[in-house]
Amino acid sequence: MEALSRYEPIVDDFEAFLAACERPLPSVVRVNTIKAGVERAKRALEEGDVGYEDREWNPRVLELDTDKPGNTWPYFHGWIHGQEEVSSLPATVLDPQPGERVLDACAAPGGKTAQIAALMDDTGLVVANDNNLGRLSALRFNAERLGLTNVAVTRQDARNYSLKPLSLDAFDRVLVDAPCSCEGTIRKNPDALDEWTLSHVEGVSGVQKGILKRAIQATREGGTVVYSTCTFAPEENEAVVDHVLEAEGCRVVEFESPLDSRPGVTEWDGEEYDESVEKARRYYPHHNDTGGFFCAKLEVTG
Amino acid sequence: MTESNSGQRFDRLPATAAERELENRATREEVLEWWDERFAIGPEEFEDHSFWEKGAGKIWILHGEVPSPTGIEGLGMKFLRTRQEHWKPTTNAVQRFGGGATRNVIELGSKEADAFVRGHDQELEWDGDWGYLIAAHEIAGGREPLGVGLYLHGELRSVVPKGRRRED
Numbered sequence: 001m002e003a004l005s006r007y008e009p010i011v012d013d014f015e016a017f018l019a020a021c022e023r024p025l026p027s028v029v030r031v032n033t034i035k036a037g038v039e040r041a042k043r044a045l046e047e048g049d050v051g052y053e054d055r056e057w058n059p060r061v062l063e064l065d066t067d068k069p070g071n072t073w074p075y076f077h078g079w080i081h082g083q084e085e086v087s088s089l090p091a092t093v094l095d096p097q098p099g100e101r102v103l104d105a106c107a108a109p110g111g112k113t114a115q116i117a118a119l120m121d122d123t124g125l126v127v128a129n130d131n132n133l134g135r136l137s138a139l140r141f142n143a144e145r146l147g148l149t150n151v152a153v154t155r156q157d158a159r160n161y162s163l164k165p166l167s168l169d170a171f172d173r174v175l176v177d178a179p180c181s182c183e184g185t186i187r188k189n190p191d192a193l194d195e196w197t198l199s200h201v202e203g204v205s206g207v208q209k210g211i212l213k214r215a216i217q218a219t220r221e222g223g224t225v226v227y228s229t230c231t232f233a234p235e236e237n238e239a240v241v242d243h244v245l246e247a248e249g250c251r252v253v254e255f256e257s258p259l260d261s262r263p264g265v266t267e268w269d270g271e272e273y274d275e276s277v278e279k280a281r282r283y284y285p286h287h288n289d290t291g292g293f294f295c296a297k298l299e300v301t302g
Numbered sequence: 303m304t305e306s307n308s309g310q311r312f313d314r315l316p317a318t319a320a321e322r323e324l325e326n327r328a329t330r331e332e333v334l335e336w337w338d339e340r341f342a343i344g345p346e347e348f349e350d351h352s353f354w355e356k357g358a359g360k361i362w363i364l365h366g367e368v369p370s371p372t373g374i375e376g377l378g379m380k381f382l383r384t385r386q387e388h389w390k391p392t393t394n395a396v397q398r399f400g401g402g403a404t405r406n407v408i409e410l411g412s413k414e415a416d417a418f419v420r421g422h423d424q425e426l427e428w429d430g431d432w433g434y435l436i437a438a439h440e441i442a443g444g445r446e447p448l449g450v451g452l453y454l455h456g457e458l459r460s461v462v463p464k465g466r467r468r469e470d
Contacts, residue, residue, distance in 0.1 A: 035398065036442075044442040073441055076419055076448075076468045078397060122365055123350075128376075140376050141465060147398035149351065149365040153376030167369040 003196035004183065007232050010265050011284060020285035021292075025187045027067050029080040030088050030111070031060045033118050035147045036079035044074045057258030061088055078145045083111040084188065086259065086283050086290035090177055090228040091115040093255050093297050099124040100172040105158040105215050108135030110142040112177055117148045127166060129154045159210035161218055170220040178208045180229040180236050184292025187285060201233045208240045216248040221302030225250065228295045232282070234268035237294040241280060242273035249301045252276040257295075260287040264296065309357040312377050314370075327355055328384040336382075336389055341403035341436060348399075354378070359385030363395065390434050393449040393466050400436045400447035407436045408451060408458065415439035419448055419468040423459045434461075 001018060011017045031041045038059055045052050050072055051065035062080070066072070074080045091112050096102045098121045104113045107128035117126045128143065128151050130136050136155055143151050154165055158176070163169065181201050186192045208229070215225050229236050241264070244250060252274075264280035266273050280296035307313070307324060315330045316322045322329055330353050334345040354362045354377050364378030371377055379398065383390040391400075400407075408428055410418055417424055418437050428435075430453075437451040437458070449466070452459040 040442045040444070047442060071469060073468075076466075077441075077446055078394075125366060125368065136375055143376075144379050144392075144394040145466065147379070147394065149363055149378040149398070151376070151378065152364070152368065152371065152374055154373070155375050165371060165373040167371075 001186075001193065003193045004186075004232070010234075010268075011232075012262075013286060016286040017284055020289070021186045023187060025084060025291060026289060027064045027069055028055075028083065028085045029062055029064055029069050030083045030115060031062065032079055032081055032114060032146045033060065034122050035077060036074070041074050041079045044077075044079065045072065048072055048074075055085065058088060058092065061085055078147050081111060081114060081142070081146060083115070084291050086288065086293040087111060087230070088115060089259060089283070089293065090175055090226050090295050091119060092258075093295055094173050094175050094224060094226040096120050096124075096126075096173050101125045101127070101168060103127045103129065103161070103171045103174040103215070103218060105129055105161065105174055105176045105211055106178055108132065108139040110139035112175060113139065113151060114143060114146045114148060116175065117143075117146075117150050120150065122148060122150045124150060125166075126151045127154060127171070128152070129156055129158060129161065131155060131157050159207065159214055161214050163218060171218055171223065172220060173224045173226075174215040174219050176212050176215045176225065176227045178211055178227065178229050178236070178240075180204060180208070180231040181233060182230055183232050184230040184283075184285070187291055201235050205233075205235045205240060208236055209243045212240055212244050213248055216244060216250050216298065216300055219300045221300055223300045225298040225300060226295065227298065228293065230291060230293055232292050232294070234265050237282075237296075238264045238266070238268065238273045238277040238280060239271065241277050241296045241298070244298070245274050245276065250298045251301055252279045253297050253299045254279045255281070255295075255297045257281045259283060259290070264294075307355065307358055312354040312356045312362065312371050312374060315353040315355060315361070326385055328359075328361060333361060333382060333384075337399075340406055340434070341400065342405040343399060343403050347402065351378075353381070359383055388433055390461075391450055393462055396436050396447050396450050400438070401445070403436050403447070406431055406433075407438050407445075407447075408453065409445065410437055410439045410448070412439065415448060416468075418451065418458070418460045419462055421460045421462055421464070421467045423457055425456055426458045427456075428453050428458070
């Protein structure tokens with residue numbers, strides 16, 4: 001938890017923030033509409049005596065009163081997938097449309113890929129990329145369990161992603177759910193901060209800049225790139241967005257946030273960022289009873 | 303063009319036997335006929351899908367088309383195993399596309415369904431074809447496919463892969 005003390009200046013009600021970080025997360029699933037409607041999934045949960053609560057902001061997100069959603073019939077049928085509530089945000093911000101070509105640049109283990117595919121009604125093409133073979137095998141397992149047929153899987157370093165294997169010129173949209181220091185996952189994984197160092201944060205920030213730059217280059221003019229992390233560090237969030245605003249043709253755009261959020265920070269540790277990074281949103285555990293998260297929406301201007 | 307089958311590359315299935323360049327590669331027509339004959343799932347179900355082979359007999363299904371994919375790890379969903387005497391659909395394909403099947407579907411009661419998804423073989427009455435069947439059960443107001451069963455000599459064998467089995 002000590003690693004989080006550096007965020008006291010930017011987090012309101014810091015005590016509540018720390019207290020929330022120590023609580024376990026609720027058990028939340030997303031209904032996979034490729035295989036079943038929300039009503040049918042709910043009915044099957046009821047038949048199995050598994051209680052659930054709706055999430056108002058997204059009718060496909062349910063909190064279950066079991067901590068083992070994987071043992072239910074709807075899970076076996078691929079009707080539901082365990083996905084932390086705030087993790088289902090970036091795909092909705094990306095807002096992919098049926099028939100489009102979308103890249104999920106750091107896709108494993110595939111929860112967001114599957115959500116993107118479902119938002120596209122299993123049409124168009126979702127390219128799910130990751131650079132790690134083990135994680136890709138988890139992604140493929142999940143994608144097939146969830147019944148997706150519009151997903152192509154690639155294994156590349158997202159920093160110099162080549163579109164050649166798919167003979168594509170550009171994507172309509174790209175999600176960069178970047179590898180990060182994962183501070184925001186402390187509620188799920190109490191060891192998440194054990195290895196925390198500032199040099200790791202700074203190192204991963206360099207990787208994130210490379211991935212986001214390439215994502216913007218691989219997106220058509222007028223297309224959308226969403227950048228998200230599950231961490232609080234401005235070095236991995238606003239600083240990365242600020243960097244690509246200078247390096248690539250793109251701008252930060254506002255998005256409607258259905259979950260309670262705070263604006264991106266424009267000053268951190270003696271650095272100042274472009275004012276438009278305020279349009280990015282920060283999600284804290286004590287505001288929505290979720291993990292911590294950061295999300296920015298970019299429009300590619302060419 | 304393709305000279306031999308590759309375990310590293312996705313190759314599109316030829317539309318018909320007349321277009322086949324590789325011996326033993328299934329054609330799109332054969333795949334569609336097989337689903338129709340075996341489960342009465344007609345070709346219209348797969349109108350918007352393309353079929354690909356990677357590895358000997360492993361057929362994948364993709365919604366839509368991609369121009370010759372190279373260096374791809376996965377393309378859509380593993381769908382069907384060909385190049386063996388009895389073709390075998392995958393559990394995931396049956397769950398996704400088997401809902402409309404009207405032939406060779408064995409409906410299981412709740413105890414049998416529980417046993418099936420835990421990978422147990424069971425002795426059951428069945429007066430239809432032997433071979434690969436779609437096992438299904440009733441849930442939430444409709445019949446839903448569970449996966450693939452192999453029916454032989456009065457026994458339904460569960461071929462649900464280990465990682466897809468239901469646990470307690």
